[in-house]
Amino acid sequence: MFNIFKRGIDKKLLQEVDPANLPRHVGIIMDGNGRWAEKRGLPRTAGHRAGAQNLKTITEFAGQMGIPYITAYAFSTENWKRPKEEVDALMQLLLDYLRDKDQLAGKNVTIRVIGDRSALSDEINREIDVIEDYTKDRDGMVLYLAINYGGRQEIVRGVNNLCRRVQQGELEPGDVTEAMLSAEVYTRDVPEADLIIRPSGELRLSNFLLWQSAYSEFWFSDINWPDFSTKDFTQAILDYQNRNRRFGGR
Numbered sequence: 001m002f003n004i005f006k007r008g009i010d011k012k013l014l015q016e017v018d019p020a021n022l023p024r025h026v027g028i029i030m031d032g033n034g035r036w037a038e039k040r041g042l043p044r045t046a047g048h049r050a051g052a053q054n055l056k057t058i059t060e061f062a063g064q065m066g067i068p069y070i071t072a073y074a075f076s077t078e079n080w081k082r083p084k085e086e087v088d089a090l091m092q093l094l095l096d097y098l099r100d101k102d103q104l105a106g107k108n109v110t111i112r113v114i115g116d117r118s119a120l121s122d123e124i125n126r127e128i129d130v131i132e133d134y135t136k137d138r139d140g141m142v143l144y145l146a147i148n149y150g151g152r153q154e155i156v157r158g159v160n161n162l163c164r165r166v167q168q169g170e171l172e173p174g175d176v177t178e179a180m181l182s183a184e185v186y187t188r189d190v191p192e193a194d195l196i197i198r199p200s201g202e203l204r205l206s207n208f209l210l211w212q213s214a215y216s217e218f219w220f221s222d223i224n225w226p227d228f229s230t231k232d233f234t235q236a237i238l239d240y241q242n243r244n245r246r247f248g249g250r
C-alpha cells in the first residue's frame with residue numbers, strides 16, 4: 001500500500017498506519033532549529049537551513065502517505081523581535097526556498113503561503129506569486145507555508161472583513177456566525193487542523209492556527225525539528241489514530 005523505500009524509514013511502523021483514518025490537515029511548528037545548531041557549535045542559521053531541508057523530507061513523506069494538507073509555521077508575526085541578522089537570514093532562506101521551484105516537483109505538491117504579506121519584501125512577494133502559480137495545478141498535497149503568520153492577526157483580519165460587510169449593510173450586527181469567520185481565515189478552503197505537531201520540548205501553541213485548532217489533537221516531542229524524522233512523523237500519525245476524538249460529545 002505504501003511505496004516508500006527510503007533509508008531510515010521503518011516500514012513495519014508504516015504498515016500499522018490506517019490509510020482510512022489519516023489526519024486531513026497537519027500543522028507543524030518547526031521548533032528547535034537554534035538548539036539543534038548550538039548543540040553542534042554551528043550558527044543558528046545552520047539550524048534553520050537544516051529545518052527547511054527537513055520540511056521537504058517530511059512533506060514528501062506525508063504526501064506519499066496520503067495526507068492532503070500540511071501547514072508549516074515558517075515565520076511568526078512575533079519573529080521580527082529576533083536579532084536583525086537572524087531575521088535577515090530567515091528571509092534569505094525563505095527566498096532561496098521559494099526560488100527553488102522544483103524542490104518538490106514530481107511530488108505533486110502545491111505550495112501556498114498564508115500570513116500578512118504586506119510586511120514582506122517585494123522580492124519575497126514576487127517569488128510567492130511565482131511559486132503559487134507554478135504549482136497551482138498539481139493535484140497532490142498542499143503545503144501551506146505560514147510566513148509572517150499569527151493566529152490572532154488572522155482572526156482580527158477576518159473580523160475586520162466582516163465589520164466592513166456590516167458597514168455596507170450586507171450583514172446585521174449580531175448575525176455573524178462561526179461559519180462566516182471560518183470563511184475568512186487564510187485556510188478557508190481546508191479542513192481544520194486534525195493534528196498539530198510541535199517538536200523540541202515546548203508545550204504551547206505560540207499563536208499558530210488558533211481558530212483552526214479548536215478540536216486539534218496535539219503531539220509533542222523533545223526532538224529538535226531538524227532531527228524530526230519520517231519515523232517520528234509516522235509515530236505521530238499512529239498516536240493520532242489511537243486517540244478518541246469526541247468533539248465535545250461522549
Ligand code: FPP
Pocket residue numbers: 030031032033034035036048049051052055073074075076079090093094097145200
Ligand atoms: C523555531 O526554531 C523556528 C523558527 C522561528 C523558524 C522556522 C523556520 C525554518 C524551519 C526555516 C525557514 C522555513 C522555510 C520553509 C524556508 P528556533 O529558532 O526558535 O529554535 P530554538 O527554540 O531552538 O532557538
